[in-house]
Amino acid sequence: MPTPSATHRFDEDFLKEVQQGSEQNLTRCYQCGNCTAGCPLSFAYDIPVNRLMRLLQAGEKHAVLSSKAIWLCASCETCTTRCPNEIDVARIMDVLRHMARREGLVAEPPVRHMWDAFLSSVEKYGRVFEAGMMANFVRRTGRFWTDADLAPVAIGKGKLGLRPHAIKHPDEVQRIFARFRDQR
Template identity: 85%
Template sequence: MPETSAKDGYNSTFLQQVQEGSEQNLNRCYQCGNCTAGCPLSFAYDIPVNRIMRMLQAGERHAVLSSKAIWLCASCETCTTRCPNEIDVARIMDVLRHMARREGLVAEPPVRHLWDAFLKSVEKYGRVFEAGMMANFVGRTGRFWTDADLAPVAIGKGKLGFRPHSIKHQNEVQRIFARFREQQ
């Protein structure tokens, strides 16, 4: 059980868990702000990237894992590239998403639904089947008309097939997913 102070939400093991999961030393972050300055999505975040890093150092588990920023991160790695201390910030954000998901703290459900639809498609077909993935996403979210205007263009360019592509060793991909479920 993590040690948490009821007063300020401090969790003494949070930093250690994130560092172990990401294999990064967050103590090297000195809040220069390069990660936030370079982030193309920081305008949409509820908490800027450098503030997320500081909150990690301060053990603010619930606030970090409840933030929208960790779900809106595109993992473009601009923050990682710009970090003068070579901290893989994008990897940390990925670890935070996994932690939040395990704890049921999903601040942006549509992002989680898209992620789930993508993984289900890869598990079933060995690679993403775009039309099936989008049908799954629409079914989960009810967002029937979102980006519907893009489908004819994608179909016209051969980018959106009506049948999944076959791959060699599809059963190997399914075994990877099965191994993951066994570890959970």
């Protein structure tokens, strides 16, 4: 588990960027541990949520953005719900994923590939086209046979459409993605 080093320099700009991006006051966290205790995925994290919050407060940019925890977070908001200080921890994790991506610090590439495949599908079709998204994910990761046995079952139950769904006002979705690109 990363700890502040003796040569640590508090990165105030990093802390301000996270607080501004998430609209959360990180100084309100007093390390009670409720977020970690309730997190259904904490068993898989390299850094527990409350420890991640402490590293944020300490301005440990590299340790935080290099963490697998920010990529494995399911954004279920259990941490947010359990926080006695009403800190939206899930929102902070989302901001951290975006920051890590911009910095090129993606600790869990398959998660990033799934995210990219999902967003690509939504951008192209206006909503997720499951079969296309999975094909895109497989192409990006090279995981050709992972869960391949599930496709026929999902198709048979009508859970995996072979054609994209039509939506109303696809131009609205395009404007959202254009606005996102303009902000980068």
